Amino acid sequence: xxxTNDLKNGMVLNLEGQLWAVVEFQHVKPGKxxxxxxxxxxxxxxxxxxxxxxxxxxKVETATVDKREMQYLYNDGTSFVFMDNSTFDQIEIxxxxxxxxxxxxxxxxxxxxxxxxxxxxxxxxxxxxxxLVEHTDPGLQGDRSSGGTKPARLETGRxxxxxxxxxxxxxxxxxxxxxxxxxxxxx
Numbered sequence: 623x624x625x626t627n628d629l630k631n632g633m634v635l636n637l638e639g640q641l642w643a644v645v646e647f648q649h650v651k652p653g654k655x656x657x658x659x660x661x662x663x664x665x666x667x668x669x670x671x672x673x674x675x676x677x678x679x680x681k682v683e684t685a686t687v688d689k690r691e692m693q694y695l696y697n698d699g700t701s702f703v704f705m706d707n708s709t710f711d712q713i714e715i716x717x718x719x720x721x722x723x724x725x726x727x728x729x730x731x732x733x734x735x736x737x738x739x740x741x742x743x744x745x746x747x748x749x750x751x752x753x754l755v756e757h758t759d760p761g762l763q764g765d766r767s768s769g770g771t772k773p774a775r776l777e778t779g780r781x782x783x784x785x786x787x788x789x790x791x792x793x794x795x796x797x798x799x800x801x802x803x804x805x806x807x808x809x
Contacts, residue, residue, distance in 0.1 A: 624684050626659040626676040634666060634738075636685040637674075641666040641738060649678065666736075666743050685738055689746075692735045694727055702727075704735055704745075715742050725780035726751050726798045747798040752807050753777055754793050761786030771803075 624633075633644045642663040651657045657678035664671045666687070676682065692704040692713075701714040702724070715735070717724070719742045723733065726747055734746040758774035771783040782796060784803045795804040 623681050626678060626680045626682060629659065629661065629682075634685045634687045635663070636683040637663075641685050641687070641743065642672075645671065666738075687736050687738050687743065689734050689736045691732055694729060694731050694733060696729060697724075702745075704733070707732070713742070715745065719743070720745055722801075723747055723798075725778055725801065726753065726776075726796060727778065728753070749799060750795050750797055750804055752793055753796055755784065755788060755790055757790050758784060758788060760789070 627649075629644055629647045631644055631646060635642045635644065643666055645662040645664050647659055647661040649657065649659055659676045659678055659680075661674050661676065662671060663674055691707045693707055695703045695705055695712070697703070698714075701716055702720060703712055703714055705712050713735070721744065723745045727733070728751075731747075731751070733748075736743045736746065754777040756775045756777050759772060761772060770786055772786055772788075773781050774784040774788060775781050776796070780801065782801050782803060784794065788794065788803075788806070793807040795807055796802070797804050
């Protein structure tokens with residue numbers, strides 16, 4: 623248990639049986655009336671963001687979220703299998719806990735797996751990954767002035783927009799948060 627005075631960004635609270643991460647908080651002392659804490663909370667599982675106000679000093683239940691570096695091994699058709707890098711234990715993660723992670727996940731790639739009381743909450747990739755462009759149509763000559771983009775299919779099967787100069791077989795950097803092209807990978 624902690625009080626609202628102990629809140630920090632990233633702290634995870636257990637409110638009404640659901641886990642909420644503190645995105646931001648602000649202590650407010652109005653000239654009249656009691657002090658309070660205004661927070662923005664993000665549901666750890668669904669990603670929903672809500673605003674919630676607490677009276678100053680109110681007790682809140684904190685949750686322990688264990689984040690571990692794990693290596694993705696394979697997909698057995700029903701779940702994704704990860705191995706803990708320190709203990710070598712393997713865990714299976716259901717596809718619904720993975721979100722959009724499989725769009726950028728290759729075998730033997732490291733990811734952070736967050737758990738609470740043995741239950742997997744989410745899987746987090748690094749902000750950028752390097753992937754091979756499996757197929758993209760050639761860019762049209764003279765189409766450069768618009769600074770346009772074209773669709774490209776990555777080795778994971780995900781399709782993203784890339785600049786016209788990118789060709790099939792090139793390795794590119796992709797932002798895992800919004801699936802945007804970040805640049806070529808220097809060989």
